[in-house]
Structures are given as C-alpha cells and as structure tokens.
Amino acid sequence: MTLTKEQREEIAKRKDAASASMNAAELPLADYANVRASLADIPALLTHIAEQDVRLASAEERAERAEALAERLKQEAVIHAQEARTANSTIAEIYRVVSEGKGEPGSWNGAEPVRQKFDALKAENEKLREALTRLVRVYEAEHDPDTISRPDWLDAALKEKPNDEG
Numbered sequence: 001m002t003l004t005k006e007q008r009e010e011i012a013k014r015k016d017a018a019s020a021s022m023n024a025a026e027l028p029l030a031d032y033a034n035v036r037a038s039l040a041d042i043p044a045l046l047t048h049i050a051e052q053d054v055r056l057a058s059a060e061e062r063a064e065r066a067e068a069l070a071e072r073l074k075q076e077a078v079i080h081a082q083e084a085r086t087a088n089s090t091i092a093e094i095y096r097v098v099s100e101g102k103g104e105p106g107s108w109n110g111a112e113p114v115r116q117k118f119d120a121l122k123a124e125n126e127k128l129r130e131a132l133t134r135l136v137r138v139y140e141a142e143h144d145p146d147t148i149s150r151p152d153w154l155d156a157a158l159k160e161k162p163n164d165e166g
Contacts, residue, residue, distance in 0.1 A: 094114060095113060095114075098113050098114050098117040
C-alpha cells in the first residue's frame with residue numbers, strides 16, 4: 001500500500017511532534033502499520049523494534065520477579081498462619097492444664113490465670129519445704145541422745161529455726 005500525500009504529511013507531523021518529546025526511534029509503530037517504509041526508514045524501525053524487544057524482555061523479567069515474590073510471600077503467610085495456630089493451640093493447652101480441664105473461663109485474661117496458678121504452686125512449695133524442714137529436725141532430734149532425754153524435745157525441735165545453709 002502506498003501512502004497518499006496527506007498520510008505522509010500526517011506521519012511527518014506526528015514524527016516532528018514526537019521527536020520533540022521522545023527519541024525518534026521510539027515512535028509508535030502504529031504510524032507505520034501497513035505502510036511500506038523507504039530504505040532510509042528501515043534502520044530507525046529496526047532500532048525501535050530492538051528497543052521494544054529489550055523493554056518487553058525487561059518487563060517480562062520484572063513480571064516474573066514479581067510473581068516469584070508473590071509466591072514467596074504466600075508461602076511465608078501460610079507458614080506464619082501455621083505457627084499462629086500452633087501457638088494458639090499451645091496457649092489453649094496451658095489454660096486447660098492451669099484450670100484443671102475447665103479451660104479459660106469467660107473473657108480472655110491474658111497471663112493472669114497462669115500467674116495465679118504459679119503463685120499458688122510457689123506458696124504450696126514453700127509450705128512443703130517448711131514441713132520437710134520440721135520433719136528433718138524431728139528426725140535429727142529423735143536420734144540425738146541428749147535431746148530425746150528432755151521431756152519437751154519434740155516442741156523444741158518443731159520450734160527451732162533452720163540455719164541459713166545455702
């Protein structure tokens with residue numbers, strides 16, 4: 001197809017307008033669709049095609065990187081969700097143990113039920129230590145001939161304060 005004089009003038013106007021804002025090799029190829037280019041225009045067209053190929057390859061590479069990033073982020077999200085489910089399950093099990101199978105009553109109270117249970121166990125542990133200390137004193141007093149001969153040896157053994165040993 002051969003261009004009319006008006007079509008050639010229109011292309012020339014577009015080319016002049018485009019060259020003011022962009023490189024001549026970046027002219028849209030639509031201007032040349034179904035047009036027989038002169039031999040002089042072929043190098044510019046080939047340069048434009050090559051540049052478009054480079055841009056396309058670069059865009060495809062960026063798209064591939066974006067897809068890989070999206071896939072990696074999806075996998076990380078799945079892993080984080082699994083970790084959160086595991087943590088929630090662990091917390092629920094802790095509450096079941098602390099509440100002796102009743103679970104967390106009412107609304108969420110944070111660590112308070114665990115803290116209360118720990119404090120209660122600590123107090124019970126201290127009472128047991130004191131009882132053991134008294135038993136040791138009684139045992140030692142029973143096996144000491146000087147102490148056992150006194151009538152109030154048991155009361156004395158129970159009232160004695162332990163030495164600060166360690």
